[in-house]
Amino acid sequence: MKDLIQKSFQTRAVHAGERAPAADYTPVSTPIYPSVGYLYESMDDMDAVFAGAKQGYVYSRYATPTVSAFEAAVASLEGAEAAQAYSSGMAAIHAALLAAGVKAGASVVAALDLYGATFTLLRSLLASLGVNVRMVDASDLEDVAAALAETQPAALLVETISNPLLKVADVPALAALAHRHGASLLVDNTFASPYLFNPLAHGADYVIHSATKYLSGHGDVLAGVVAASAENKNKLYEMNKLIGGVLGPFEAWLALRGLKTLPLRMRQQCQNAQRVAEWLNSHPRVSKVNYPGLPVHPQHDLAERLFEGKGSGGVLSFEIKDADKATAYRFMEALTLCLPATTLGDIYSLVLHPATSSHRSLTAEERLRIGIPDSLLRLSTGIESADDILADLESALARL
Numbered sequence: 001m002k003d004l005i006q007k008s009f010q011t012r013a014v015h016a017g018e019r020a021p022a023a024d025y026t027p028v029s030t031p032i033y034p035s036v037g038y039l040y041e042s043m044d045d046m047d048a049v050f051a052g053a054k055q056g057y058v059y060s061r062y063a064t065p066t067v068s069a070f071e072a073a074v075a076s077l078e079g080a081e082a083a084q085a086y087s088s089g090m091a092a093i094h095a096a097l098l099a100a101g102v103k104a105g106a107s108v109v110a111a112l113d114l115y116g117a118t119f120t121l122l123r124s125l126l127a128s129l130g131v132n133v134r135m136v137d138a139s140d141l142e143d144v145a146a147a148l149a150e151t152q153p154a155a156l157l158v159e160t161i162s163n164p165l166l167k168v169a170d171v172p173a174l175a176a177l178a179h180r181h182g183a184s185l186l187v188d189n190t191f192a193s194p195y196l197f198n199p200l201a202h203g204a205d206y207v208i209h210s211a212t213k214y215l216s217g218h219g220d221v222l223a224g225v226v227a228a229s230a231e232n233k234n235k236l237y238e239m240n241k242l243i244g245g246v247l248g249p250f251e252a253w254l255a256l257r258g259l260k261t262l263p264l265r266m267r268q269q270c271q272n273a274q275r276v277a278e279w280l281n282s283h284p285r286v287s288k289v290n291y292p293g294l295p296v297h298p299q300h301d302l303a304e305r306l307f308e309g310k311g312s313g314g315v316l317s318f319e320i321k322d323a324d325k326a327t328a329y330r331f332m333e334a335l336t337l338c339l340p341a342t343t344l345g346d347i348y349s350l351v352l353h354p355a356t357s358s359h360r361s362l363t364a365e366e367r368l369r370i371g372i373p374d375s376l377l378r379l380s381t382g383i384e385s386a387d388d389i390l391a392d393l394e395s396a397l398a399r400l
């Protein structure tokens with residue numbers, strides 16, 4: 001502001017130090033821009049930004065520079081034209097469903113073993129708003145084809161690697177089936193992350209992430225993102241201007257910083273998970289291990305083909321022989337390195353009891369139908385030494 005020095009103390013307290021002239025240097029890492037509003041030399045310029053004719057920012061519910069930087073980074077890693085960030089993974093899933101045309105009277109076909117909150121979003125909230133929801137076994141392509149033919153849905157929703165049973169979706173085949181019936185394919189790529197797989201390159205229309213997990217990676221930010229074509233990004237953007245489920249600039253900055261080490265973290269987490277899965281698979285107290293990296297896994301070959309040998313993800317689940325909820329809880333309490341916290345994809349190893357956390361919102365019958373008994377535990381391997389993780393599991397199993 002010109003002549004600020006001549007203004008009163010009260011006015012200087014408000015404006016002093018603000019709005020430095022545009023700089024001729026470039027910060028190496030993206031700054032956090034918490035500003036809600038943005039200024040232009042002329043009101044015509046601001047008008048052009050409002051109209052979308054000029055690149056820029058006007059109001060932080062529409063877009064902000066730090067969030068745009070995170071979106072550009074995710075779009076690059078997913079091989080997408082663009083991405084739209086959200087305040088959580090659930091907000092991202094909801095937004096992608098709406099952008100794909102899910103509304104009252106429309107249908108959605110979805111994998112039966114989705115993350116619990118996604119299942120409940122579909123079966124309770126969207127169903128109560130008049131959406132016809134059909135759950136299928138996404139690994140059974142005939143079952144999927146029959147549901148698509150019968151319901152002619154707006155969207156087919158699957159997870160690349162499902163939570164918590166680690167089923168792998170045949171994304172190229174599902175994309176062909178969805179498109180044959182005029183449906184968009186929505187893929188929740190949270191578990192695989194773009195390190196293992198890019199669903200858009202295999203025919204998906206919207207790729208969703210709970211960026212809370214592998215993308216951010218450090219258990220300190222809640223975020224979601226959808227990667228898509230420029231046309232679909234525009235639908236997401238226009239909708240989010242009205243719905244307002246935006247990511248804050250501080251969270252975007254943390255997520256962008258986390259993203260830089262995604263390949264290093266994922267490589268280590270995949271290696272750790274593979275070793276732990278093989279070890280658990282031969283442990284006498286363990287009756288079943290779900291991990292696509294094991295040759296006994298029903299979609300092992302598919303995982304090898306889709307992930308091109310880069311690994312099979314950092315999450316596995318397993319059943320303790322004859323365990324009820326109390327035994328599963330005692331096992332979790334006996335662990336000292338693996339943390340019993342409700343999340344995944346962190347640098348820390350994390351263990352969770354799906355029946356009473358991620359899938360708590362389902363009825364007991366629904367859980368049993370999907371295959372989530374009380375004896376099931378989910379482990380997300382961190383980047384610690386695999387030897388230390390195994391020693392922790394060994395001592396906790398021995399104490400049962």
Ligand code: PLP
Pocket residue numbers: 088089090091115117118159163188190191209210211212222223224343358
């Ligand atoms: N998708 C998957 C596969 C998840 O595991 C989760 C959360 O655990 C979500 C979506 C929801 O993400 P958020 O907790 O960031 O809303």
